[in-house]
Amino acid sequence: ETGVTQTPRHLVMGMTNKKSLKCEQHLGHNAMYWYKQSAKKPLELMFVYNFKEQTENNSVPSRFSPECPNSSHLFLHLHTLQPEDSALYLCASSQARPGLEGSTQYFGPGTRLTVL
Amino acid sequence: AQSVTQLDSQVPVFEEAPVELRCNYSSSVSVYLFWYVQYPNQGLQLLLKYLSGSTLVESINGFEAEFNKSQTSFHLRKPSVHISDTAEYFCAVSPFSGGYQKVTFGIGTKLQVIP
Numbered sequence: 693e694t695g696v697t698q699t700p701r702h703l704v705m706g707m708t709n710k711k712s713l714k715c716e717q718h719l720g721h722n723a724m725y726w727y728k729q730s731a732k733k734p735l736e737l738m739f740v741y742n743f744k745e746q747t748e749n750n751s752v753p754s755r756f757s758p759e760c761p762n763s764s765h766l767f768l769h770l771h772t773l774q775p776e777d778s779a780l781y782l783c784a785s786s787q788a789r790p791g792l793e794g795s796t797q798y799f800g801p802g803t804r805l806t807v808l
Numbered sequence: 809a810q811s812v813t814q815l816d817s818q819v820p821v822f823e824e825a826p827v828e829l830r831c832n833y834s835s836s837v838s839v840y841l842f843w844y845v846q847y848p849n850q851g852l853q854l855l856l857k858y859l860s861g862s863t864l865v866e867s868i869n870g871f872e873a874e875f876n877k878s879q880t881s882f883h884l885r886k887p888s889v890h891i892s893d894t895a896e897y898f899c900a901v902s903p904f905s906g907g908y909q910k911v912t913f914g915i916g917t918k919l920q921v922i923p
Contacts, residue, residue, distance in 0.1 A: 696851070732817075735898070735913040782851050795840045795902035795911055799851035 695719065696800035698783050704806045705773065713768040713803045715783030723788035724766040725797065726758060729780040741766060742788040773807045780804050810835035810901050812914035820920045821889055829884040829917045831873075831899030841882040842900040843873055846916070852898060858882065869893075894921045 696717045705711050717724065726738040740748035741760040755777075757769040766783055784797040813832045821827045833839065840859055844852040856867040863875040873884045882899060899914040 698851075732915070734812075734915045737911075784852075790905055796842070796854060796857060797852075797911060799844075799853070801849070801851045804849075 696783060696785055696798050698781075698800035698803050700803060701801065702804045702806075704808065705770070706808050707773060707775075709773075710769070710771040712770065713781055713783075713805075715766040715768075715800055717764055717766075717783075717785040717798070717800075719785055719798060721785040721787055721798070722763045723786045723794070724760060724763070725784040725786075726766065726768055727782040727784065729782055729802070735782070739768075770805075773805075775807050778805055778807045810837075810839060810903065810910075810912050812899050812901055812912055814899055814914035814917050816917050817915070818918045818920065820922055822922050823891055824888045826887050827885065827889050827893075827919065829897050829899075829919065831882045831884065831914060833880050833882065833899070833901045835880075835901060835903065838904045839901040840904065841873070841875060842902070842911075843867075843871070843882075843884050844898040844900060844913075846896045846898065848895070855884075855897070889919070889921050891921050891923060893919060895919060 699714045722743050724741045728736040737750050738752045739758045744760045755772050759767040780802045782802045783800040786797045787793040811834050815830050842857045843855040845855045846852045856865045858865045858875045866872045871886045873882055875882050896916045896918045898916045900911050902911040
């Protein structure tokens with residue numbers, strides 16, 4: 693399999709549930725990202741990982757907990773979410789370096805999350 | 809810091825008609841420019857990118873974008889659209905330096921091609 697994959701594609705959860713989103717990239721990249729995409733809003737960068745180390749956390753609530761066990765895998769652990777957290781969660785990857793290569797991001801298909 | 813403005817949230821256009829999707833940006837440093845496309849129920853896909861050189865950049869599916877430094881714009885055009893072009897289009901910028909974390913996306917423009 694090539695590119696960036698995400699599972700599950702759709703997830704419905706209650707506010708008291710705990711679930712995890714998974715992302716895997718097969719591009720040999722070493723930077724990975726979580727974005728939140730909500731209707732009528734720009735893409736919101738949530739977390740950035742560089743060689744498994746978290747380098748960016750854009751004031752994301754603690755009910756979202758990322759994990760990056762290696763450069764190819766990224767998880768987003770979810771617990772006690774709110775209905776306003778319903779959105780499309782996109783994973784992306786890139787080279788972790790300045791310049792055009794690092795700026796070009798490759799996205800997965802996303803997980804459509806609905807919080808009831 | 810940089811910002812991206814996509815003035816049109818939705819653009820309806822008839823099939824085989826031309827289309828222009830507008831993107832303006834602001835930045836205190838030189839930037840790379842990108843257009844991404846998002847088809848329904850999919851993630852974003854890179855459509856084209858501008859680094860330097862010729863101000864006109866083309867993609868494989870007939871889209872082109874022109875970099876205008878004086879107007880700080882990077883508008884996306886296609887001379888004749890198809891139904892399959894119905895999607896949401898995102899303009900993005902990233903500074904030459906400052907690394908991979910600094911990509912800024914616009915709010916997106918939904919292109920609706922009418923048969």
